[in-house]
Amino acid sequence: MKVIQPIAIDDSDLVSSSIVEQLPAGSSAVTYNLWDAGTAYSVGNTVCWVYTPFSFGTGSPVFAVFDAIAPSTNYEPGKTFWTGSGTLPGSAFWRQRFSVPAWAAGKTYSAGTTVGRIAATTGATFQSLQSANLNHDPNSSPTWWRQATDDSYASWSGATTYALGERVAVFAGTVGQVFESLQAGNLNHAPESSPTWWSYVGSTYKTWASGTAYGAGDIVISLATHHAYECQSAATGKDPTDTANRPTYWVDLGATNRWAMFDQVTSSKSEAYGSISFSVALPSLCDTLALMDMTAASVHVQIASGGATVYDQTFDLSNNGLITDWRRWFFDPITYKADLILNDLPLAVGAIATVTISYPGAVASIGTAAFGLANELGLTAFGATPSILDFSIKKTDDFGVTTLVPRPFAKRCSFQVTVAAGQVDAVQKFLAGIRATPAIWQGDGDYAALWIYGFYKDFSLTIAYPTISNLSLEIEGLT
Secondary structure, rough: EEEEEEEEOOOOOOEEEEEOOOOOOOOOEEEEOOOOOOOHHHHHHOEEEEOEEEEEEEOOOOEEEEEOOOEOOOEOOOOOOOOOOOOOOOOOOEEEEEEEEOOOOOOOOOOOOOEEEHHHHEEEEEEOOOOOOEEEOOOOOOEEEOOOOOOEEEEEOOOOEEEOOOOEEEEEEOEEEEEEEEOOOOOOOOOHHOOOEEEEEEEEEEEEOOOOOEEEOOOOOOOOOOOOEEEEOEEEEEOOHHHOOOOOOOEEEEEEEOOOOOOOOOOOEEEEEEEEEEEEEEEOOOEEEEEOOOOEEEEEEEEEOOOEEEEEEEEEOOOOOOOOOOHHHHHOOOOOOOOEEEEOOOOOOOOOEEEEEOOOOEEEEEEEEEEEEEEEOOEEEEEEEEEEEEOOOOOOOOOOEEEOOOOOOEEEEEEEOOOOOOOOHHHHHHHHHHHOOOOEOOOOOOOHHEEEEEEEEEEEEEOOOOOOOEEEEEEOOOO
């Protein structure tokens, strides 16, 4: 029995996401100030820096973004040991948010590759727009590189010439459709009716603005909560995140599409046509990734640390559990597993994990994406009893007509776990410490029915034998 406590993922940790989400209007380019030895930094300051990780005298330069965790001057981010010259080590003063390979002349990059590049006193990350990308400086080659953006999508204009890869939004009220330019010199081609010039990326909503008048039915999002809200009656200056304004003016619709996979509601899902890809800068050590309640055919997980790929695996989610004869093999529809837990992630500080969930030709979705460290409680005994708690409504009237209203359900399971005598006190303390705390309970590595994202309702320990004890657990899942 393993218990994984998910780490919180916030704005600074989500490096990128293929799911679009509108941010306030402003500069679309994300840049970071270059670290300066003579500047006094305060807690919370963010800088970028290019350094070479220590690897027995070798290593490739990486571009990294750091957050200050203590006041400092002349403490170089990325330097973790004293070299006898130069600036002082900075490991106690900076937390690395993420890192990518630093751009290098003479190296050929493929489409989609992300690099970091310095320009005078700032730095930024760029994504390659084409394959065979050789000796094109990201700072001066917009047809070859696209700078990372903050998702501020400008409204499309027929008078503007758009470059390859540039994105625009076409809004109807507060709802926007985002399109990406497929060609350079893109002038006066309406995105909705020009498939050779524009590719549909996804839909989003405008962010709430205090000076905007909203009417019933308008939907906005909040950057503070990453939730969407629907207007119930005319509202100006009524902040939807303020509970005093709900439900009179606004109704909370839950997490936005980009962030639904990171909330604690398994029935809310992040969705996108074809695939979902996201990159997370892991803020702490993790050895486990749980992807649950998916609709997908395959999953690709890649982890980079210090400019090098340390984990790269693709998983086929095909599920033949109900194929019992040749007729079903040929004629039954293809089905896929909904859950995947990986317990073998490398323990790398400041690593970036990139996850791609693919479902070609259909809508890919995921309910939970969680990273964490697994804690081993003991050996799960035979006799576990998985079930569900169904919140659907079933009513039968006086004439015998039954009405069914489907609603979410929660997994449930009763476990018996064998605990070594020397672990009893530690297990009891651990369970007491996570009471009323959502966690992922992995009863067994082979049965996804025994994987539950939820909390324990009750536990008891029986000192059964001199060398082993029995742990009884009642787990109830989140909806």
